[in-house]
Amino acid sequence: MEFNIKKASLKELDTTAELFNLYRIFYRQSDDLEKCKQFIKERLDNDQSNIFVVYADGKPVGFVQLYKLYHYIKLQKQWLLSDLFVHPDYRGHGLSVALIDRAKQWCDETGACGLMLETEKTNYIGNKLYPRCGFEYDGNHNYYYWWK
Template sequence: MSIVIRAVEPRDLNQLTELMYQYIVDFYKRPKPTIEKVHNLIETLLEKNKGIQFIAENEGELLGFATLYFSFSTTKADKITVMNDLFVVEKARGTGVSEQLFKFCETFTKENGYAHMTWVTATDNNRAQRFYEKMGGSLGNWLNYSK
């Protein structure tokens, strides 16, 4: 398998939309957002001002994506990236695609002067937690709340 990791481009809109629906609805069992909302998010990230998305591609087929949002850390008094999403389709899991996407995000973070990259996953996503530990991450001291 010849995997290319690259930033999302406008031509990826339809395939990426399908991947995002797999991630949101099939994987995380959340309500399906309207296509307009998904497209608006993708288009916002294409501007690369508030965040950026990367995709893993094999011969024109998208196998996964990662999303970095740009933020700040008051305690570091510096800018950071937050990897909010890392998703790989079932057939490509365990093939190294996740590692390639993760490392691409790490490299982007370092090469663009961000202080560090943080990431989040669901408390019941044990597979992702094991993956992040394998990638050198550790559970932080902060609790993440949402409403």
């Protein structure tokens, strides 16, 4: 399958938001395209995230979204691989791996020390994919959340 990956801008807002909406639905969130569109627009307008979209058969079929963080041990910038999604009709063709590889390339381009991510324990696809892509499981830390 031929594909290409492009860094998203506001020109791709509609298609990026559609993919983001599908991603959220995958994680059992309600369908809300307009809210997703506003969310992505704010991230891009304020330079708060970097999104790369993969195109196959001439249409957008997946994306990866990265947020800037800073690593306290390495004393360097790192990227949080926050969101990774490939449309179910296009899975199994290496597009997720290609998006991860593009995120790794972004680390090189921006002088970042690496990527970090978290995923649900029930994300069986992701939990098989990430180690294959060179990610190491960190069983030494607990992640906690505080929600307002």
